[in-house]
Amino acid sequence: MGAGHGGALGAVYVPGSSVVHRLAAHVKLVGVLAFALVVVATPVGAGWAWAAYAGFLALVLGAAAVARLTPRRLVRGLAVEIPFVVFALLMPFVARGPRIEVAGLSLSESGLAAGGGLLAKATLSVLAATVLAATTEARELLRGLERLRLPAVLVQILSFMIRYADVVSGELRRMRVARESRGFRPRHLGALKVLGPAAASLFVRSYERGERVHLAMLSRGYTGRLAGDPAAAVAPAQWAVGLSLPLAAAAVLGAGMLVG
């Protein structure tokens, strides 16, 4: 588990006013989820699978182009895939079944297909999710999840987490800068003596901040529910635009099944 997860939450969203940006968050969430389902449902073994993957790739890149996302942003989104790429690359070596020789290496045919298929599916889904995250503000995403009937308490926890994730990460970064400017370089397990208490004080500070936030909320009349504006109705046209990505993908899948 080399690199850590995540990063600054603020760096995820790319402001814009494209059609994709203006779609309601829950419409986009449903669209991306449905797209991922279509991608996952494509059988890896079929001869036309790779043509279908190419079609899906064209669709998701088209959506990114409509949203005016730069290739750089998309590549940055793909970085989360790296540990998984290693696993997929191992597949041809460890899978069973008939083997073929490629450049002097004995590889399993089914492993090659499975590893390649896994990689293609994961890449397509990550691209779609990156388009979603880059065109939707975190707060809007929360409201989208709420409209998709996520329990209210869970949405509140999510909203506090998103609101304070950058604050807490910022404290962590400042503590690291302070340590390193005093000559600290983590080299071996002995560094835990320094890093353990740092993480511990981060926990204590986060928890105490939570207590202060709770008191501040109580003094503003918090009763266990967060007030929000009533959600605006979504026009059918919006649904049509939002679902065009998965519907087109489903059409590609259907065409593949008919032809293949």
Add this chain to the structure above:
Amino acid sequence: MHVPDGFLDAPTSVATGVVAAGTVALALRGARRELDERTAPLAGLTAAFVFAVQMMNFPVGAGTSGHLIGGALTAVLVGPWTAVLCMTVVLVVQAVLFADGGLTALGTNVTLMGLVAVVLGYGVFRLVVRLLPPTRGGVLAGAAVGAFLSVPAAALAFVGLFAVGGVADVSLGAVAATMGGVHLLIGLGEAAITVAVLGAVLTVRPDLVHGAAHLRRAVELAPRPVVAPASGSTR
């Protein structure tokens, strides 16, 4: 590593999704018992802590570094139900905002890292704490064993799911051995970091540690010796 889309087949993904939804529903009730109406802000901030600390790299020797997963540590710090919620929320944010772990695999990831890692880690912790004397060392030892076992347990649960719904034809023994072996090592790192962090919290704010509640002794209230008023007082 989070499970991406397309790694497990649809029935397995749906089944783990149902398990995850049920777990979260139970955890929402349980967390109310642990934190009452403070659930939302405290669980939210704890989740922000887990999210941040997962970005912190700890050197584990030989030029490699690892990061905390934090299921067992969070369970010992804030209680198992709140920990399930925190891990779930972190996984949702990572999936929705960072595409880390597939959307269709969210249920799988919550089942593995939210349910299996937290429940097994906390269960082992409680068991060890019960067997050892009620001291700081006992709590740390319990957390170490719990954290250590939670990682290979989640990995083996993943292998189990892979056996049921994996899309590749791989010999299961090999996968189990590789995943188990690698994650035993990762578990050692997890245990070391968990003990380092928990020990420091126990030193500064032992009252915040849910799993060390039995170490707190009630303050003894002794009656203050009453000085009999002198007979010639003015009152």
